[in-house]
Amino acid sequence: MPMPDWLSRLRERDVPAQDAALWIKCPSCGEMLYRKDLAANLSVCSKCQYHFRMSAYDRINSLVDDDFVEIGNEIVPGDPLEWIDKRSYREKLDGDRAKSNLSEAVVTGFGTLDGFAVALGVMDFSFRGGTMGTVVGERIAHLLEEARERRLPCVIFTASGGARMEEGMLALMQMAKTTQAVERFTSAGNLYVSVLTDPTTGGVSASFAFQSDVIIAEARASIGFAGRRVIEQTVRQRLPDNFQTAEFLLERGQIDLVVTRAALRDTLVRILDYAIDRRRTAPLLKAVPEFAF
Amino acid sequence: MNVIVERERPLAELEERIAALRARGTQTAADRSALDDDVRMLEENYRGLLRDLFGNLGAWERVNMARHPKRPIASDYLAAFDQFDELHGDRQFRDDPALVGGFAKLRGRRVMVLAQQKGRDTRENIKRNFGMVSPEGYRKATRLMRLADRFGLPIVTFVDTSGADPGVASEEHGQAEAIASALMALTKVCVPVVASIIGEGGSGGALAIALADRVIMAENAVYSVASPEGCAAILWGDAARAPEAAERLKLTSADLLQFDIVDEVVPEPLGGAHRDAVAFIERLLDAVDLSLRDLERLPAGDLRERRFSKFRRIGRWQEAHVPRVVAVP
Ligand SMILES: [Zn+2]
Numbered sequence: 001m002p003m004p005d006w007l008s009r010l011r012e013r014d015v016p017a018q019d020a021a022l023w024i025k026c027p028s029c030g031e032m033l034y035r036k037d038l039a040a041n042l043s044v045c046s047k048c049q050y051h052f053r054m055s056a057y058d059r060i061n062s063l064v065d066d067d068f069v070e071i072g073n074e075i076v077p078g079d080p081l082e083w084i085d086k087r088s089y090r091e092k093l094d095g096d097r098a099k100s101n102l103s104e105a106v107v108t109g110f111g112t113l114d115g116f117a118v119a120l121g122v123m124d125f126s127f128r129g130g131t132m133g134t135v136v137g138e139r140i141a142h143l144l145e146e147a148r149e150r151r152l153p154c155v156i157f158t159a160s161g162g163a164r165m166e167e168g169m170l171a172l173m174q175m176a177k178t179t180q181a182v183e184r185f186t187s188a189g190n191l192y193v194s195v196l197t198d199p200t201t202g203g204v205s206a207s208f209a210f211q212s213d214v215i216i217a218e219a220r221a222s223i224g225f226a227g228r229r230v231i232e233q234t235v236r237q238r239l240p241d242n243f244q245t246a247e248f249l250l251e252r253g254q255i256d257l258v259v260t261r262a263a264l265r266d267t268l269v270r271i272l273d274y275a276i277d278r279r280r281t282a283p284l285l286k287a288v289p290e291f292a293f
Numbered sequence: 294m295n296v297i298v299e300r301e302r303p304l305a306e307l308e309e310r311i312a313a314l315r316a317r318g319t320q321t322a323a324d325r326s327a328l329d330d331d332v333r334m335l336e337e338n339y340r341g342l343l344r345d346l347f348g349n350l351g352a353w354e355r356v357n358m359a360r361h362p363k364r365p366i367a368s369d370y371l372a373a374f375d376q377f378d379e380l381h382g383d384r385q386f387r388d389d390p391a392l393v394g395g396f397a398k399l400r401g402r403r404v405m406v407l408a409q410q411k412g413r414d415t416r417e418n419i420k421r422n423f424g425m426v427s428p429e430g431y432r433k434a435t436r437l438m439r440l441a442d443r444f445g446l447p448i449v450t451f452v453d454t455s456g457a458d459p460g461v462a463s464e465e466h467g468q469a470e471a472i473a474s475a476l477m478a479l480t481k482v483c484v485p486v487v488a489s490i491i492g493e494g495g496s497g498g499a500l501a502i503a504l505a506d507r508v509i510m511a512e513n514a515v516y517s518v519a520s521p522e523g524c525a526a527i528l529w530g531d532a533a534r535a536p537e538a539a540e541r542l543k544l545t546s547a548d549l550l551q552f553d554i555v556d557e558v559v560p561e562p563l564g565g566a567h568r569d570a571v572a573f574i575e576r577l578l579d580a581v582d583l584s585l586r587d588l589e590r591l592p593a594g595d596l597r598e599r600r601f602s603k604f605r606r607i608g609r610w611q612e613a614h615v616p617r618v619v620a621v622p
Contacts, residue, residue, distance in 0.1 A: 163497070
């Protein structure tokens with residue numbers, strides 16, 4: 001299982017037995033949804049198909065056969081600018097670690113999808129808004145390098161508010177670092193699929209999100225470069241509701257596919273099946289033996 | 294209002310007085326020498342005032358210096374090249390006047406030049422979209438990078454933009470993809486790439502033409518992950534706190550030299566590049582020229598490898614001890 005036991009235990013203990021803990025209101029249709037049903041339905045509203053944001057480990061759980069080996073989690077953030085605004089950067093990081101149970105805004109590792117061993121990167125919006133600082137850049141680059149060495153395909157799920165301000169230009173430079181890692185990975189002949197989830201913007205969309213061989217977007221995800229509010233302020237008009245949605249981008253030829261969460265795993269497996277000879281895929285722990293124990 | 298322009302007001306008065314004194318006719322040699330003494334005294338005051346006003350600039354003052362209406366812009370640098378033949382268009386939709394590119398010769402060397410072009414006045418700024426590049430501009434840049442690579446022409450870029458264009462059309466035409474592809478093209482080229490940050494280096498829109506073997510920065514230019522105004526609006530809901538955000542963002546040339554994001558800083562005349570634009574432009578182009586000479590000496594195959602290691606190293610993080618949790622069913 002991708003989520004360590006202690007982690008899921010922690011989560012259950014944290015939930016107080018109140019209504020709010022059991023039920024959640026769909027922000028799209030207003031339906032009260034039973035949390036356990038919602039989780040079982042991949043966090044998609046059963047009434048209107050609204051896709052709630054998904055945590056990285058839930059996402060990984062929903063994809064892999066049964067095995068996931070996390071790598072790069074020893075890479076953790078520093079505080080290079082000694083940043084303080086209302087709170088210090090260190091305090092913000094501590095807060096996000098506590099509320100998200102993540103060590104950073106991306107989880108990277110190896111897993112199998114219907115028998116295909118893949119390198120998997122999953123961003124999580126609940127950690128600093130999925131912003132890319134040094135650690136996100138470093139983990140993504142590391143993942144692509146490890147995948148390249150093993151000639152494994154790579155699937156990266158993006159969810160990001162852009163570059164992380166609290167790391168200043170060091171954060172922006174991760175666009176260059178990840179671009180170079182993608183270049184080395186794909187020019188060595190490996191398949192790279194990106195899955196853009198809600199929201200994918202800024203420095204992440206302008207680097208590895210849009211540099212893949214196949215770009216999939218999750219239904220109704222908000223995707224773009226500039227933030228919607230920035231654009232509204234610039235043009236001084238209200239933007240149409242579908243502006244910067246996955247469906248809008250598909251119409252304008254920016255992405256390959258829009259897929260609902262329910263169909264996502266099958267879609268990925270079908271694409272892997274076209275690009276990779278199934279007979280050559282090894283069981284995961286044979287592909288990454290040094291990570292076995 | 295630009296804080297540097299405000300601060301220059303007393304200087305302008307003094308300049309006028311010096312000029313008026315100089316223009317004055319004199320009768321005798323004694324008058325002449327007394328007048329010279331007065332002029333010298335005023336000039337001494339002027340230099341003192343310059344030092345007082347600009348001797349020690351903070352981050353926000355440098356932001357304003359980078360946005361100064363008289364600061365040299367891309368076209369001023371291009372005019373100092375031996376020759377420049379502009380090439381237009383992305384071959385798909387439009388020519389973007391905010392990004393200028395083409396064949397050029399610099400100190401006798403054949404190069405491909407790419408530059409973000411602001412305007413000198415309101416009319417030109419509207420035409421140039423204030424130097425904010427649209428996807429078409431980045432696609433033109435990508436096309437010219439590949440062309441340069443085919444003919445072994447080094448790529449020389451000038452960065453001066455508050456950021457990529459944040460308009461509706463730019464989003465519709467794929468701003469993110471256009472920037473991502475420009476970054477990818479700069480990663481792939483086998484020719485030397487030298488980028489100069491001459492004014493504002495605004496976020497990903499600036500980096501799109503600055504993934505370079507050597508990054509040169511004018512002393513008072515700024516290069517930032519977000520605009521100070523945008524940063525202040527996000528952090529405090531108050532764009533007026535931009536000066537504070539500017540300090541925090543570490544966007545000055547001295548900061549970026551420390552972080553190895555910039556390789557070389559070209560000093561500006563006291564009071565900013567516009568106070569002696571011609572000499573400053575020559576100095577910056579000298580630095581570009583020298584960088585190209587160094588890079589050309591490297592074996593062709595090494596360039597990409599070095600570019601890779603340069604950016605691969607950038608960043609600061611810590612290493613945690615993590616017990617490896619592997620759950621095998
Ligand atoms: Zn609903």
